[in-house]
Amino acid sequence: MTVFIYISNKLKLSKDKGQSLVEFAISLTLLLTLLVGAFDFGMAFLDYVALREAAQEGAVYGTIEPTDVTRIVDRVKDSSNRPVDFSTFSYSADCSNTEDGICVTITPTPCSGSEIMVRVNYRYQITMPFIGTIIGTDTIPLHATVSNVILSPLCP
Numbered sequence: 001m002t003v004f005i006y007i008s009n010k011l012k013l014s015k016d017k018g019q020s021l022v023e024f025a026i027s028l029t030l031l032l033t034l035l036v037g038a039f040d041f042g043m044a045f046l047d048y049v050a051l052r053e054a055a056q057e058g059a060v061y062g063t064i065e066p067t068d069v070t071r072i073v074d075r076v077k078d079s080s081n082r083p084v085d086f087s088t089f090s091y092s093a094d095c096s097n098t099e100d101g102i103c104v105t106i107t108p109t110p111c112s113g114s115e116i117m118v119r120v121n122y123r124y125q126i127t128m129p130f131i132g133t134i135i136g137t138d139t140i141p142l143h144a145t146v147s148n149v150i151l152s153p154l155c156p
Helices: 002-015 017-064 069-078 131-135
Strands: 101-107 115-125 139-149
Touching (some): 017 069, 069 115
Antiparallel strands (some): 115 139
């Protein structure tokens, strides 16, 4: 009787031989997609942190010298070259622009008590090849905006 059960189980296992391989292939595809997606999300977050730090650097300088927009933009560009190379960014007075760039806005006048806003725009390139076709774009727009109160010069 034991031999019959053993043979019966062996025959059953041979019918299901390919099922495990198919399950493994589907599971591996999903797990690798999640892993690379998490990697992309982490790299995008790291780039956002770099944008935020660069915008903060420009805004801090702008609190002391709000009229020197060229130097504010230079401070943003010089803040870092990794993971984002800010030296290639251009200055734009239009803050609605979504291309890689820097925008500086002062409200209402460049004197003590007013507000200076530095915005840095960047388009993060997705590294995973199939996600772009799923979401419709290969880039993710990232924006970092920092606002500070202008400390000097005093208003007339």
